[in-house]
Every structure is written in C-alpha cells, then in structure tokens.
Amino acid sequence: MSHTSREKLDLVNRTKKVIGQLESVLKGLNGDEQCSEVLRRLASARGSINSLMAELMEDHILNHMPQNSRSSEEAAEDIIQIVRTYLK
Secondary structure, three states: OOOOHHHHHHHHHHHHHHHHHHHHHHHHHHOOOOHHHHHHHHHHHHHHHHHHHHHHHHHHHHHHHHHHOOOHHHHHHHHHHHHHHHHO
C-alpha cells in the first residue's frame, strides 16, 4: 500500500479502534452482560469495519487499479472481485 504516513497512521488507529470494540464485545460475553448491550457493541464494530473496508476499497480503486489494469475490462473484473470479496 502506498499511503502517506498520515493516511497510514489514520488507518492503523482505526484498526486499533475496531480491535478495542471487539475486545469490548468479548468482555461483555465473558461478563454475562445483557444481549442488547453486546449486540450494540458488535454493531458498532461492524460499522467501523465496514467504514475501514470502504476506505481501503476506494483507495485501491482510485490509486492502484489505474496503474495495474491494462484495459477497462481488466479494471471491471478487479472491481467485481473486490465487491465479491467484500460481500462475503
């Protein structure tokens, strides 16, 4: 990945936030907290993961695909593969 150091720091910090959110989910499960609270934490983590993934997908599409794709068909196939992976 060819990100500026500031962008990279932002992505790393966002990833650490997701890790913290998932640790909070684990703590809630181990602590027998109410399901609604654990689900709320899990939904927050999912939102953070989706946002981080969207950011990386956008970066890949804008900055890496034009350099790596030899044709519009190849670029389309790359986008399709990214979306399929994302939607699993």
